[in-house]
């Protein structure tokens with residue numbers, strides 16, 4: 001399998017805090033890869049380095065064959081951060097237009113992408129409202145829409161479905177799986193939610209900055225004789 005993302009021997013420290021320790025990951029092109037771990041485990045720090053927003057102290061990261069950080073890859077990587085980076089005084093539509101224009105989409109293309117992403121997160125009816133009037137869940141949905149706006153090959157989503165109701169969460173997951181299956185997108189998601197982890201082709205479990213185990217959900221459950229992924233986490237953490 002071709003690798004869309006490779007992380008080799010990556011470590012990161014903030015002052016005396018070793019946030020990531022010798023992390024190795026190989027993420028296949030056209031797969032959904034989950035990073036699972038408790039709060040503070042280092043998931044956000046890791047995805048920020050894959051996006052190119054943070055630089056490792058040690059080790060190397062390649063995305064689509066190129067060493068990160070790399071500005072020329074901006075167009076090909078969509079990123080949804082955990083905290084919403086939105087313009088609150090603009091409407092939802094103006095936010096989409098602004099972020100779309102950063103990627104130099106032609107006007108017809110931008111129009112089509114805006115329709116697609118707004119529909120994906122069920123925000124069409126609210127696009128004329130100012131973001132300052134949005135609920136927390138609506139802001140999350142708009143952030144998710146922005147991550148998709150330029151039709152990137154690699155999508156990196158940091159806890160994408162927090163604050164989103166179960167029905168929409170399911171339809172977003174169905175679309176992520178369709179994007180993988182039909183368009184060959186590579187999708188990296190961080191999550192605490194084990195039923196979302198079950199939908200990934202492969203997961204890496206992270207604890208205190210180190211990968212404790214990786215594999216497909218079914219292989220992990222089999223290897224650890226576990227009924228569910230919570231159980232895998234506990235058993236892998238003890239070893």
Ligand SMILES: Nc1ncnc2c1ncn2[C@@H]1O[C@H](COP(=O)(O)OP(=O)(O)OP(=O)(O)O)[C@@H](O)[C@H]1O
Pocket residue numbers: 014017019037038039040041042043044045046082
């Ligand atoms: N810019 C920073 N400066 C100092 N410490 C930081 C910084 N960013 C993250 N940390 C620390 O690194 C550790 C890992 O944080 P990180 O946000 O990567 O974890 P996480 O697994 O994404 O957690 P959560 O699931 O709560 O988002 C934490 O102890 C955090 O306090």
